[in-house]
Amino acid sequence: xxxxxxxxxxxxxxxxxxxxxxxxxxxxxxxxxxxxxxxxxxxxxxxxxxxxxxxxxxxxxxxxxxxxxxxxxxxxxxxxxxxxxxxxxxxxxxxxxxxxxxxxxxxxxxxx
Amino acid sequence: xxxxxxxxxxxxxxxxxxxxxxxxxxxxxxxxxxxxxxxxxxxxxxxxxxxxxxxxxxxxxxxxxxxxxxxxxxxxxxxxxxxxxxxxxxxxxxxxxxxxxxxxxxxxxxxxxx
Numbered sequence: 001x002x003x004x005x006x007x008x009x010x011x012x013x014x015x016x017x018x019x020x021x022x023x024x025x026x027x028x029x030x031x032x033x034x035x036x037x038x039x040x041x042x043x044x045x046x047x048x049x050x051x052x053x054x055x056x057x058x059x060x061x062x063x064x065x066x067x068x069x070x071x072x073x074x075x076x077x078x079x080x081x082x083x084x085x086x087x088x089x090x091x092x093x094x095x096x097x098x099x100x101x102x103x104x105x106x107x108x109x110x111x112x
Numbered sequence: 113x114x115x116x117x118x119x120x121x122x123x124x125x126x127x128x129x130x131x132x133x134x135x136x137x138x139x140x141x142x143x144x145x146x147x148x149x150x151x152x153x154x155x156x157x158x159x160x161x162x163x164x165x166x167x168x169x170x171x172x173x174x175x176x177x178x179x180x181x182x183x184x185x186x187x188x189x190x191x192x193x194x195x196x197x198x199x200x201x202x203x204x205x206x207x208x209x210x211x212x213x214x215x216x217x218x219x220x221x222x223x224x225x226x
Binding site: 034036038041042043044045046049087091099100101102103104105 | 146148155156158161169171200202204206213214215216217218219220222
């Protein structure tokens with residue numbers, strides 16, 4: 001299984017941009033990069049995903065390195081509600097790898 | 113639209129008692145279904161996943177079992193709970209197929225074993 005590596009924790013100030021990194025050096029050409037976040041006492045929620053090109057949605061942006069061995073989740077203006085654990089995982093598009101495992105993620109603290 | 117329901121939301125059980133957590137998905141067919149556990153202050157641990165009725169894959173040998181009696185129903189069980197079974201249990205589903213498909217989680221069931 002392709003693995004991801006994320007920093008254990010990061011800190012940001014409110015209304016400042018946040019760049020959350022993820023390394024996935026063993027990614028295969030058909031793996032999608034997904035980001036989820038988990039607020040306290042809740043189940044994880046989907047944030048964004050991509051394959052090769054950078055992606056934007058109302059929650060965040062995803063910047064994918066040209067070699068796809070790393071990616072960065074960008075929160076353009078952090079709010080206190082963005083304080084959560086952020087998970088980067090790889091989903092295989094070949095259809096036969098159904099096992100979806102999460103790493104420890106990055107705990108984001110947002111200071112007022 | 114698709115929805116996922118998980119219950120009960122909270123339960124407190126004595127050691128040695130049985131357990132049954134239920135998860136159902138609406139608005140889709142043949143989903144991939146997952147059970148995760150999160151111990152206090154820890155990450156998500158994949159327990160079981162299923163790609164179809166009666167097809168269960170176990171990731172961690174333990175005191176728990178899972179069943180999928182219907183296409184959109186996933187049940188987590190135990191015959192005798194241990195203290196170490198305490199945690200936050202999450203059910204999730206994803207459409208079968210490509211890696212572009214999004215994983216959707218239920219609200220979770222918080223289990224305390226005393």
